[in-house]
Each structure stands twice: as C-alpha cells, then as structure tokens.
Amino acid sequence: MDNNKLFSPFKIKNVLFKNRIGVAPMTRVSSPGDSIPRKDVLEFLVRRARNDVSLVYTEAIVTDYESAQGYPNQSRLLTQRQIDAWRPVVKAIQDAGSVAVMQMFHCGRMAWPEINPAGRVIAPSPVTAKQDNPLTGQPYTKPDEMSRFDIHHVINGFVETAKGAVEAGFDGIEIHGAHGYLISQFLSPYSNRRSDDYGGSDENRFRLAREILRAVKAVVPDDRLLIFRISNWGVADAPVSLFDSKEQWLQMIKYLDAEALDAISVSTMNFQDRAFETDLNMAQLTRKVTEKPIIICGGIYDRITADNALQDADMVLSGKSLLLNPGWVADIRENKPLKPRTGAEADVAYTEEALP
Numbered sequence: 001m002d003n004n005k006l007f008s009p010f011k012i013k014n015v016l017f018k019n020r021i022g023v024a025p026m027t028r029v030s031s032p033g034d035s036i037p038r039k040d041v042l043e044f045l046v047r048r049a050r051n052d053v054s055l056v057y058t059e060a061i062v063t064d065y066e067s068a069q070g071y072p073n074q075s076r077l078l079t080q081r082q083i084d085a086w087r088p089v090v091k092a093i094q095d096a097g098s099v100a101v102m103q104m105f106h107c108g109r110m111a112w113p114e115i116n117p118a119g120r121v122i123a124p125s126p127v128t129a130k131q132d133n134p135l136t137g138q139p140y141t142k143p144d145e146m147s148r149f150d151i152h153h154v155i156n157g158f159v160e161t162a163k164g165a166v167e168a169g170f171d172g173i174e175i176h177g178a179h180g181y182l183i184s185q186f187l188s189p190y191s192n193r194r195s196d197d198y199g200g201s202d203e204n205r206f207r208l209a210r211e212i213l214r215a216v217k218a219v220v221p222d223d224r225l226l227i228f229r230i231s232n233w234g235v236a237d238a239p240v241s242l243f244d245s246k247e248q249w250l251q252m253i254k255y256l257d258a259e260a261l262d263a264i265s266v267s268t269m270n271f272q273d274r275a276f277e278t279d280l281n282m283a284q285l286t287r288k289v290t291e292k293p294i295i296i297c298g299g300i301y302d303r304i305t306a307d308n309a310l311q312d313a314d315m316v317l318s319g320k321s322l323l324l325n326p327g328w329v330a331d332i333r334e335n336k337p338l339k340p341r342t343g344a345e346a347d348v349a350y351t352e353e354a355l356p
C-alpha cells in the first residue's frame with residue numbers, strides 16, 4: 001500500500017518532501033496583541049509534522065501594520081520578536097523531517113478597517129464585497145482604489161514579511177494569490193475595474209502579482225522555495241467565478257510559469273469539479289500550460305480522494321481533515337473509512353480551544 005505515489009518522496013530543487021501530503025494554510029485568529037500565534041496553535045503545526053505530514057504551511061500571515069488585516073488576531077513576521085517566536089517552530093518542523101512554508105497575504109477589500117492601524121480598506125477598485133462581513137454582521141467597507149504609492153507600499157509589506165520568514169528559517173515562502181484577497185482581486189476582472197497599467201488586459205491584471213513575485217524573489221535565497229497560490233473561487237461573493245473563462249485562467253498560469261517560481265498551488269472547492277466548461281479538473285487544466293510542480297487542495301479527505309487528486313498533481317494538501325484529525329496521515333495510510341469534514345466543524349479553528 002505504501003509504495004505508491006502518495007507515500008513516495010518528492011524533491012523540488014534541494015528541498016526533499018518525504019511524501020506528497022501537506023497541511024493546507026489555515027488561519028487561526030490566535031495572535032492577540034503582538035501578532036504571534038498562541039503556543040497551542042504553533043504546537044499544532046509541529047504535531048502535524050511529527051505525524052508524517054511532509055509539508056507544513058503556516059496560516060496566512062498579514063503583510064503589514066496598515067491595511068492588510070482581514071480577521072482579528074492575525075499573525076505577522078515583521079519584528080524580531082515575531083521572528084524569534086517562529087524560529088523554534090520552524091526548526092521543530094524540520095527536525096521532524098518536514099518542510100516549513102510561510103504563507104503571506106494582504107486582504108485588500110476583505111480587510112477590516114477597525115483592526116488595521118491605517119483605518120483604511122484598499123483594493124484595485126472601489127468594488128465592495130456583496131455579503132456582510134460574517135465576523136461583524138456589518139456590510140464590508142467600500143475600498144479606496146489603490147494609488148501607485150499604495151501599490152509600492154503593499155509590495156514592500158510582502159518583501160519585508162518574506163525577509164522575516166527567511167530569517168526565521170522557513171524552507172519556503174508562499175504568496176497567497178487566491179480566494180479573493182488582494183492579489184486575487186487584481187487578477188480577477190470581477191474586482192479589478194482599473195483603467196491604468198494594473199487593470200484591463202490579462203497582462204495588466206497580472207502586473208501586481210508579477211511585481212510582488214519579483215520583489216520577493218530578490219530577497220529569498222535560491223535554496224528556499226517560492227510558491228504562488230491561485231484559485232477560481234473567493235471567500236467573498238463565493239458563487240462568482242473569479243476568471244471569465246478557461247483562457248483567462250490558462251493565461252494567468254502561463255504568466256506564473258514564466259516567473260522564477262518553484263511550484264503553483266491550485267486551490268479548489270473540490271479537486272474533482274470540472275474546470276470552467278471543460279471535461280478537465282483544475283489540476284489537469286493547469287497542467288496543460290505548465291511543467292512546474294502543482295500542489296492541489298480541496299475536498300481531499302480519505303485515501304481514495306488523496307490518490308485521485310495526486311494523479312494530476314505532485315503534492316496534495318488537506319485543510320479540514322488535518323485540522324480536525326492529527327492522525328489523518330496514518331489513517332489514510334491504513335485506508336480507514338473517513339468522512340469529509342464540514343466548514344461548521346472546522347469553525348473550531350477560530351476558538352480558543354486547543355486542537356489535538
């Protein structure tokens with residue numbers, strides 16, 4: 001059972017993964033005051049590594065102290081204290097034989113002004129998310145259209161956070177370009193209505209992502225991984241397809257393919273869903289235009305779904321199943337019957353309860 005792809009090693013550059021299984025990035029809103037996650041939240045990650053998860057993602061870390069934050073009590077990696085807090089966690093993940101990757105994001109129009117010192121919400125265009133903010137029960141704030149100054153400032157937040165991650169010893173850095181947060185808002189014609197160099201054509205909508213990627217790459221040593229996460233679904237206005245067509249998706253992947261990226265992480269609601277109007281799933285469609293390693297996530301909860309998802313990708317990530325079951329890798333190794341976990345069950349992530 002074990003000598004198949006799921007439990008086979010995989011290498012990207014000099015970074016060795018002992019199997020193809022990773023824990024997806026999951027925000028835990030557990031970092032009050034100093035933007036350092038609670039001890040039990042950090043221990044949660046180390047436990048996943050010791051339990052045979054080969055790729056351990058941090059939660060999405062917000063990139064500045066001004067306008068990036070969308071949820072209360074999120075983490076940052078911008079100060080020496082924050083770096084010092086992560087360093088032993090990264091080392092413990094590595095000592096367990098696993099790879100530690102820091103994910104970072106800016107929330108853009110999903111930000112919450114009251115919890116951002118600048119008190120502003122910024123986005124490519126003043127397009128407000130349609131539903132209420134589930135955390136406040138209030139409508140989202142109409143964002144300010146980002147100026148050039150804002151754009152440079154935001155890029156700098158990604159760069160500074162990447163530097164913090166390098167300093168803390170992370171093996172890899174992921175730029176969160178998915179789920180309808182800031183970078184995704186630029187990529188999507190739904191939320192990007194700009195008429196300058198950052199809006200309109202596919203090339204222009206990709207410009208911010210490219211500038212962030214290149215600026216971050218310049219501060220990330222070659223022995224660390226640089227990954228980009230992308231999706232066609234967003235947390236706000238969830239039913240909306242972020243890209244108008246498979247051609248737009250393929251164009252974005254081609255642009256990513258041309259960058260000095262080590263892997264593309266494709267986030268789906270369910271990896272088996274058809275991509276746009278095709279007979280392909282998102283990993284298969286993505287593979288049409290890139291040879292880079294593909295990491296796939298969404299709806300992987302047991303051995304069969306993990307094996308199936310991996311047919312078209314190089315690594316699989318599990319979110320909810322690994323959140324709620326620390327022994328998930330052993331369970332799928334033994335092919336135990338398992339059920340998909342629900343979003344409601346996963347809400348425990350946002351409580352003060354220590355997870356096993």
Ligand SMILES: Cc1cc2nc3c(=O)[nH]c(=O)nc-3n(C[C@H](O)[C@H](O)[C@H](O)COP(=O)(O)O)c2cc1C
Pocket residue numbers: 024025026027028059060103176178179229267268269297298299300317318319320321346347349350
């Ligand atoms: C509690 C929770 C927090 C999440 N936070 C993040 C996040 O910080 N960054 C991110 O890219 N995705 C985040 N996600 C999405 C997951 O990474 C993953 O894409 C999603 O849960 C689908 O995978 P699953 O079907 O295995 O749960 C979160 C999901 C959950 C359940």
